[in-house]
Amino acid sequence: MRFDVAAYKLRTPQSVQEALAWMAAEPGALRPLAGGTDLMVLLAAGKLPGGQFVNLWPLRELRTIEVTSDSVTLGALTTYSDVQAHPVLQQEFPMLVEAARQTGGWAIQNRGTLGGNIGNASPAADSPPALLCYDAELELRSAQGSRWLPYHGFHTGYRQTLLRPDEIIARLRLPRRRGQRLHCYRKVGPRQAQAISKVCFAGCADLEDGRLVSVRIALGGVAPTVVRCPETEHILAAATSPAALDEAAARASLSRQMAPIDDIRSTARYRRRVAENLLGQFVAVLRLHPGWATP
Amino acid sequence: MPLVGTPVPRLEAPDKVTGAACYVDDFALPGMIYGVTVRSPGPRGRIRRIRLGDGIPWEEITVVTARDIPGDNVVALINDDQPCLAAEVYNHAEEAVVLLAHRDRALLERARRQVHLDVEPLPPVLTIDDALAAREVIWGTDNIIKSYLVEQGDVEAALREADLVVQGEYETGAQEHLYIEPNGMVAVATPEDGVTVWGSLQCPYYVQKALMRLFRLPPERTRVVQLETGGGFGGKEDYPSMIAAHAALLSWKAGGVPVKIVYDRTEDMLATTKRHPSRTRHRTGLRRDGTLVALDIDFVIDGGAYSTLSQVVLSRGTIHAAGPYRCDNVRIRGRAVATNTPPRGAFRGFGAPQSLFALERHLDVVARAAGLPPEELRRRNFIRRGERLAVGQQVRDGVDLPALLERALQVSGWTERKNRFRQENQRGTIRRGLGLSCFLHGTGFTGSGESHLASTVALEGTAEGRVRVLTSSTEIGQGTNTIFSQIAADALGVGGEIIEVPRPDTAAVPDSGPTVASRTCTIVGKLIETAALSLRQQLLEEGLLPLPYTTGDFQAACAAYVRQRGALRATARYQPPPGIHWDEVRFRGDAYGAYSWAVYVAQVRVDLCTYQAQVEEFWTVQEVGRVVNPTLAAGQIEGGVAQAIGWALYEHVAWQEGRMANCRMTDYIIPTTMDIPPIHVWFEEAPYPYGAFGAKGLGELPMDGPAPAILNAIHDALGVSICRVPATPEVIYDALSREEALV
């Protein structure tokens, strides 16, 4: 046993308000615990600093999925199982559903939450690339009130975020879009299931009236944070026909937006090359898309 | 109705499935406290001082160092070079230095972090090349723990005269056993009553031997009891002696209080043994028609910091290095070297998977160079009955390798699939290939090992008319109890319900040897068969048993015997099969009583986007003598293939300064069911007269063949030769980019 249970105090609030009041009273002293699927791993490894934890798990108000005509809003406690079961997410946000399907096994999918995946701030997490491509926004809430931020930019450095010590992630909002959208998500881990990504690719492209109007690409596992790749997006979005998609330029630009490392899970050169290959697959799918205007 | 040959369900399965089975973590004694281990910080150094830090009530904690050992500070095994606790120097990372015990595990963890070792680091030897260069000498005079030489004919002359000479170098990595239950022991030890330990282990008498030496105690005061054991694969062959010793030393110092030490997964991965990494160099000479005329093999394994079982791993690896082929000129040089890494130990296959990987991978390279299909090269060189293996052993089995190969090619649809893949591989980003391997595995201990062991078993009839099978062979998840009861029941001519197989306890069972080397069913089983026949004979001679008899008659006879004469007991002791001779000095002769033989085929898919190789389907054809329990036998083959797929493609031990950096299941990647393909199992049965009901060894066989078959399939798919395992996507990518750079 590498930890001392007595060093941890878990406090269970009656409401989100109560949780936030506790966090406001002792800023930085309480860490949120949602599904615990990241925190318990640290605990067992003897790597979780002792202290107070606020148990968000029973707060049902953070586990809702609301659909309006222009967005889907997900509570931070939405689990991977919840994501997979939701018809609108299946229909319109298939990359998030795919990420959920490939996260852990059933036990983790029942317990792990989107808020935890973001809060844990691992550069190898599987939902963030999908969320970045879908232009997700986050609601951060504290006793003072709430603020909405674009998810893009939330991760400021390796395991660093814009979250203040008295705040929690309360909700995520995904703007809905009608029209033709192409989604391409691929997680590359060391095995077919129960795997931490070496590289994770998400790409989507919107077509209107036979023309490409926007391309979004995000990568996990290749930099200190999950990254959007605007340079590559621009190169591809500039194409006016499938033949004009400049794969070579896109690949070269992708390389400039990554900073992969060698570690016990993989090598920098492997991550770099696979990310480029995944981009190549995305371009190939994009080329074959039936939504292009026929010349 | 005979039980041998039928799928009798596992006897202990209900207890395991319902949670009633008692593993060491479930086992408690009154007043029991816990022990933990303080370990060395780096790969090699001198221990200057041990300091106990502040804020810990040290007076409450039992603290043991090497000075507290009542006898010799060694884990007795073969060379007795491994200390139980490092005293002045440490020779590998995570070597045990100080032991602590207390009832409060949280306090114990705080205390563990407050034991400070002041050390002076010394330059470590971390690789096979470092060890052979011997700039730093850490073992003996040259870092070589053991070497063997097999020589037959004149290799140099044959290579000179050969039409074609092909060279190659092959490497295999360490592998973690990852038994489902980590290692653990409970001990009670006092000078008055001696030492008793309970725990998770494969070889009760190995543990007993180590404890006797450590405490200077006679066998009757050194008792080892096995608890339910959740897997071993060789990983609980020698290391349990270490943990048992630690728990016993703590109990001894704490005045006889029971002490439990159970490793968590990380400590188990960091500190316990692994499969020996290896490097093999081949130089092969052939005639234009594909006949092998010279095999020159240099086989080196990395034994880690202490010798443990390395010399016996080396001997098996060396003997298997030339495979199931006939060749007049063979030279195999085998060496086990020392490095400053945690000692390597037994692991399913025991050296044979390493040397057979090199040979079977190399033969595909040779076949390409010779312009022959890989199956054809092998077919032309298979050993046949009556011919001699490289160590001079004449093959007496009813083996028919060409027939095994034919069957494997046929059931896998070899030719049809190869043609199809050749077409399909022209397009897209998926490449498929087929690969095969042909191999053998010697049953039981190598050379004179079985004669030295002189294993003994006993059968006992009870007053209730039941029969107890007494052996030290452990049930570790492979089905020992079930097959023993099948064998005993059939030899006695009774139903299985009257047979009991008690869990080994050195105070109650004879030494039937360790549970290793694919020897349990065939060798120990044969002793049970012999003892059973003699028990039955006793009852017949006393006129207590009518002929024919029912199980009820037999029970009545047993009960009557015990009432009238007292104990009813029959024993059997190992006798080598007639005509078996092994010359340890010249390293020649009959290395094993029998061999099992196999041909395996792998279908692999490689994704050119991710460079991940995946096994899509796997075919195994093997000749293992009589199959005693078809379900358990197929389970051994499937499990072994799965474990070998892990070794071949996924399981990479990331060493950093001689320490396993990826010491968690998150980062040490074993395949899941999603990564394991359908595995087809075919048995050919040629009964072996000196094995139980004709059985030969089969538990390790399936570890030998998959890795080369899989890498041969990758070669077939990509046209790129990869010569090391694990062939992770990173390795495949690097190999492909080297090819790209060349064109």
Ligand SMILES: Cc1cc2nc3c(=O)[nH]c(=O)nc-3n(C[C@H](O)[C@H](O)[C@H](O)COP(=O)(O)OP(=O)(O)OC[C@H]3O[C@@H](n4cnc5c(N)ncnc54)[C@H](O)[C@@H]3O)c2cc1C
């Ligand atoms: C076996 C296993 C497999 C896994 N597989 C994957 C995988 O394939 N892909 C993947 O991406 N991850 C995987 N994970 C990691 C983990 O399951 C996910 O990151 C999960 O989403 C974490 O959610 P949680 O609710 O359990 O987080 P917790 O462990 O409760 O918290 C994680 C971190 O986020 C913080 N946090 C949680 N909720 C909030 C909130 N609302 N506001 C602010 N901070 C918050 C916590 O303080 C903590 O720092 C795996 C974990 C395990 C154990």
